[in-house]
Amino acid sequence: MKVAVLGFGTVGFGVYEMLKKAKGLEPGPVLVRSGKKDADFKVTSIDEIVNDPTVDAVAEVMGGVEPAYSYAAAALRAGKHFVTSNKALVAAKGPELDAIARERGVAFLFSAACGGGVPFLHNLALARESDEIRSMGGILNGTTNYMLDAMQRLHLDYADVLRDAQRLGYAEADPTADVSGLDALRKIMLASAVAYGTLPTEGLLNEGIESVTAADVAHFQSRGYTCRLIASGGKQDGGVYAYVEPVLLRDGAAECSVLQNFNMARYEGACAGSIVLMGQGAGRWPTASAVLRDLSGILRGEREMFPENVQRGAVDNSLCRHSYYVRLPKALAEKLPAASVEEEGDVARVLTEPMAVSEMHSLAKQMREGGAEVFFAAVRE
Ligand code: NAP
Ligand code: HSE
Secondary structure, eight states: EEEEEEEHHHHHHHHHHHHHHHOEEEEEEEEEOTOOOTTEEEOOOOOHHTOTOOOEEEOOOOOSSSTHHHHHHHHHHHTOOOEEOOOOHHHHHHHHHHHHHHTTOEEEOOOOGGSTTSOOHHHHHTTTSSEEEEEEEEEOHHHHHHHHHHHHHOOOOHHHHHHHHHHOOOOOOOOHHHHHHHHHHHHHHHHHHHSSSSEEEESEEESSSOOOHHHHHHHHTTTTTTEEEEEEEETTTEEEEEEEEEEEEEETTTGGGGGTEEEEEEEEETTTTTEEEEOOOSSSSHHHHHHHHHHHHTTTTTTSSSOTTTTTEOOOOTOOEEEEEEEEEGGGGSSSSEEEEEETTEEEEEOOOEEHHHHHHHHHHHHTTTTOOOOOEEEOO
């Protein structure tokens, strides 16, 4: 099967190199921007791929929604299998691409879009056929895990560890999506759509790590906590929830052993119980390996990850409740249902009574709109 590659950056280079050695696969043309064609195998127009009858499949590793969506739709309509590592594309346009692929009888797979090298979506798609998926999520962003780990273990500053994550090829071209929790949110959207057939698009909440400081990390550490950015999704009381937020875990919890760019993805099946998958969640070779896994899957007859007729829908994030650690200006502490308060100068560190996820996110938003600096994290004892 000849595979064209769209994009020749961190992941694209890895996919191209792996295709040269993969059983049953061979590299085809690689799409680069005009002005960047410096070898015969590179092309600068998508038409040269879509109209090439020798190309059987297209691997998109450029990123972004457009022109990735137009190129994907054109490739699928031309009868080519399509695989992608691009979660922004699948979160925005997954249902449309799935419909075109089914109509044309070709594959639409996106294992690399969630978990890097970890075969999370792949296993979730298998599990939903025989079990009821109750919840899913975990550490799904390699950049923020790398950053939080380095801040805690190596006592480095936020700006330095972000630069390192970019240099190592873990971060998105614009790392805002990583540090704001949006990248992890897109991944839990995909997992939810794979598990339940509904791509959540309304009511989603994401809190990232942009407001965490070295002083916060030292404070958690001195009290026996480790901070991780965790995505959560699942069903509760007949509704579906999906959100991302920092979580403080007691030292010794499984998530605390997830270091560097690693991810820990998990789901809970009504019969299987808790299943945990761990591995590198970002980086050239782990991600390229997931793209190749999808391509090899096509050779074995795999065609889709979403269940048939996947729809968009809403989530209700008032279904889940946690206690929260909140660092905020002392004058605002009374707005929270406090179980305990520590004060230091103008700053208060509050541990709240259990409160709804939606309430905590909304209170922090209101305080920030009023100009306050706030950091919060759910506390898991
Ligand atoms: P990257 O290093 O920025 O590579 C993307 C490449 O695509 C760049 O060379 C870029 O060129 C090129 N490109 C973008 N738009 C193009 C267009 N319209 N025509 C031709 N070429 C175009 O990004 P990456 O890290 O490889 O990530 C690629 C995708 O994989 C993203 O969707 C990302 O979210 C996803 N992903 C990445 C990782 C990871 O660890 N890096 C892991 C999982 C998933 P310019 O540089 O000129 O813009
Ligand atoms: N920027 C993403 C991350 C790449 O750090 O997890 C993998 O999807």
